[in-house]
Amino acid sequence: LTSSLSKHGESQVIKISVSGLDDRYSLDDVSIAKELSELLCSVIFEPNVKNNAFIESELEQERRQLLDVIDSEFNEKRIYAMGQLIKHMCKDEVFGIKRYGTAEKIKAATAESLCKAWQNLLKTAKFEILYIGDSPADKAKEVFAKAFANIERNVVTSSTDVVK
Numbered sequence: 001l002t003s004s005l006s007k008h009g010e011s012q013v014i015k016i017s018v019s020g021l022d023d024r025y026s027l028d029d030v031s032i033a034k035e036l037s038e039l040l041c042s043v044i045f046e047p048n049v050k051n052n053a054f055i056e057s058e059l060e061q062e063r064r065q066l067l068d069v070i071d072s073e074f075n076e077k078r079i080y081a082m083g084q085l086i087k088h089m090c091k092d093e094v095f096g097i098k099r100y101g102t103a104e105k106i107k108a109a110t111a112e113s114l115c116k117a118w119q120n121l122l123k124t125a126k127f128e129i130l131y132i133g134d135s136p137a138d139k140a141k142e143v144f145a146k147a148f149a150n151i152e153r154n155v156v157t158s159s160t161d162v163v164k
Helices: 032-045 056-075 077-089 103-108 111-124 138-149
Strands: 002-008 011-017
Touching (some): 011 032, 032 138, 056 111
16 A cells, blocks of 8 residues: 655646555455455545544644655755745746645644545545456446445546636
8 A cells, every 4th residue: 555645737646556466366266456445445535533533643743754855855955946936936826836735734734624625635536546457347446436426526627727
């Protein structure tokens, strides 16, 4: 199970992936694809939440690590300079926002506000599900269809405005 965050134009891309053996190598005809799909769905749709908020101790650990990543960019002069250039050139545009945001916003985020943002993301984000393997994707597709059926979705499309 791995995850990453990247930025493509004005869009943030959250990638959560899982990999495992093909079903043909399983014992007792267990569908590994189905189990991995269920694991991935549980990570996405059932995060560790209590009282409509992420767990504070876990949030603090992630916050500290993210702030360390942002601080380390300052030491990489080329990356820092490029970030500053984009920030100033695109100060009134979504494109000007860094991949991880700002240290100030990260420090200001609460367990409740982040949980609400995650729930909004599940309703509005474009999802692309890629299945790679020799076994048919039917069982994995069923798992994802069932998970998405529980959410009222209103996908927001992004568009890039050209400023002249």
